[in-house]
Amino acid sequence: xxxxxxxxxxxxxxxxxxxxxxxxxxxxxxxxxxxxxxxxxxxxxxxxxxxxxxxxxxxxxxxxxxxxxxxxxxxxxxxxxxxxxxxxxxxxxxxxxxxxxxxxxxxxxxxxxxxxxxxxxxxxxxxxxxxxxxxxxxxxxxxxxxxxxxxxxxxxxxxxxxxxxxxxxxxxxxxxxxxxxxxxxxxxxxxxxxxxxxxxxxxxxxxxxxxxxxxxxxxxxxxxxxxxxxxxxxxxxxxxxxxxxxxxxxxxxxxxxxxxxxxxxxxxxxxxxxxxxxxxxxxxxxxxxxxxxxxxxxxxxxxxxxxxxxxxxxxxxxxxxxxxxx
Numbered sequence: 001x002x003x004x005x006x007x008x009x010x011x012x013x014x015x016x017x018x019x020x021x022x023x024x025x026x027x028x029x030x031x032x033x034x035x036x037x038x039x040x041x042x043x044x045x046x047x048x049x050x051x052x053x054x055x056x057x058x059x060x061x062x063x064x065x066x067x068x069x070x071x072x073x074x075x076x077x078x079x080x081x082x083x084x085x086x087x088x089x090x091x092x093x094x095x096x097x098x099x100x101x102x103x104x105x106x107x108x109x110x111x112x113x114x115x116x117x118x119x120x121x122x123x124x125x126x127x128x129x130x131x132x133x134x135x136x137x138x139x140x141x142x143x144x145x146x147x148x149x150x151x152x153x154x155x156x157x158x159x160x161x162x163x164x165x166x167x168x169x170x171x172x173x174x175x176x177x178x179x180x181x182x183x184x185x186x187x188x189x190x191x192x193x194x195x196x197x198x199x200x201x202x203x204x205x206x207x208x209x210x211x212x213x214x215x216x217x218x219x220x221x222x223x224x225x226x227x228x229x230x231x232x233x234x235x236x237x238x239x240x241x242x243x244x245x246x247x248x249x250x251x252x253x254x255x256x257x258x259x260x261x262x263x264x265x266x267x268x269x270x271x272x273x274x275x276x277x278x279x280x281x282x283x284x285x286x287x288x289x290x291x292x293x294x295x296x297x298x299x300x301x302x303x304x305x306x307x308x309x310x311x312x313x314x315x316x317x318x319x320x321x322x323x324x325x326x
Contacts, residue, residue, distance in 0.1 A: 024193050027225045029103075036076070036223065037101050044094070046121045053101035054094040056126060058086040063155065063310075064128050066119065067093040070137025070163075070292075072233060074100035074223050077136070080299030085307070092131075094122055096139070098232025100223050110236045115142040116149060123153070132310065134158035136295065137267065144244065147252050156313050157256040158306065161264050161292050165271035166243040193230070195221045207263040207290055208297035246278050255313045256282040259302060261290035283309060 037043070037053060044054040055075055065085060067078045075093040082091050095102035097118060098110055105114065119142065123131060132155050135143030140162020147157045198221040203212045224230065256279050260272035269286065276284050285305045287294050294302045 024225060026227045026230075027222050029101075029227055032222060032226055033101055036074075036219065041101075043101075044122065044125055046118075046125060048106070050106060050121075051102070052094050052097075052118065052122060054092065054122065054126075055082075056090070056092045057082060058088070058090040060090060062088060062090045063314075064090040064092060064131035066123065066128075066131050066133050067091065068096065068119070068133070068135035068139030068142050069093070069099070070135075070139050071236070072099070072220065072224060073137075074219070076219060077293065078295060081295050081303050081306070084299070084303035088307070092122070092126060092128075094118075096142070098229055098236065100229075101226065103226055104228030104232040108235065110232060110239065112142060112145040112242050113149075116146040119143075119146050120150065129153075130155050132156040132158065134160060134306075135162060136160040137292065138163050140164065141242070141244075144249065144252075147254050147256075148248060151252060151254050154254045155317075156310060157252070157254045158259065159256060159275060160259045160294060160302075161261055161267050162258075162271070162275070163267055164242070164244050165267075165274040166245065167268060167271040167274055193221070193224060198224065205266055205292040206297055207261065211293065211296045249275070249278050250280065252279060253281050255316075257306065257309050258282050258284045259287070259294055259305065260284070261287045261292060261294050261297065263289060264292045266292045285309070 040055050040057055042054055042056070043051040045051055053075065067075070067081065069075055069077045074095050078091075078093045082093070085091050096115060097105040107114070115138075119133065130153055133143045133146060135141070135158070137160075140159040141164030143157060143159065144162060144164050147154055195217065199212065199217045202217060202220060203209060206212065224233070256275075258272050258275050258279070260269055262269050272284060272286065276282050285302075287298050287301070290297045
């Protein structure tokens with residue numbers, strides 16, 4: 001027994017030593033804001049003393065599009081779409097609670113309803129009467145939740161490889177997400193968080209590996225370690241997964257574009273089928289040989305598909321208002 005106790009003690013000391021050696025510290029918030037918060041970024045003041053990192057670009061009198069990034073991402077993931085859209089649209093994106101330069105939520109809540117409440121707060125603060133809401137992955141589920149709660153405020157809804165469907169994850173998946181969801185191990189790994197793990201995670205999420213640049217990996221790695229974000233990630237992954245049921249979305253009549261990479265290993269293409277089967281006013285655009293991030297993996301194609309669809313939606317709405325529709 002004494003020998004076993006000594007062995008366990010030595011192993012515990014070794015583990016602690018390794019943890020202290022390989023633990024990656026938080027990034028410096030001032031350095032991160034200087035690096036990732038330059039113009040046109042702003043820290044938007046919200047009620048109760050909160051601030052959210054926002055970029056608001058394009059003509060102020062143009063139709064507005066709000067973009068919601070996915071889990072462990074940030075507003076920069078939308079840059080290809082912003083480049084394509086900002087001449088004709090007012091394009092708004094922000095780091096969601098527990099992500100990027102926004103940092104952790106003061107109330108500690110990371111439920112879908114809390115994320116959706118931030119969408120409403122940003123829209124109110126920017127004086128948006130109505131807008132198109134687009135979300136990727138986790139952001140897609142938040143967009144769907146917002147559409148259920150505030151359908152009259154939306155012109156259109158765009159779900160890009162959205163979570164929220166009661167469909168099992170595809171095989172393979174994402175190593176970082178799997179580790180984060182593992183009790184105990186997730187806490188340890190979030191503190192160690194080697195850059196190589198972030199790179200592997202991003203690489204597993206996409207089919208077009210050209211998006212896995214050193215710059216992108218550095219950004220994911222550094223902003224994941226923005227003070228408070230790792231704890232927020234642990235909170236989110238410790239909570240039960242929230243999924244919609246048919247009754248949740250069957251009455252959402254907002255025109256919806258469902259965009260999906262057919263090779264998504266995080267959220268399978270079957271999930272697109274589930275949304276298409278139950279949303280009453282949906283159009284599907286799918287991308288062969290593309291993974292979880294069509295807006296980055298196929299930026300020109302996906303942005304053009306979005307613009308064509310939005311133009312069609314506006315035309316149909318105009319015809320209906322004029323009484324010229326069939």
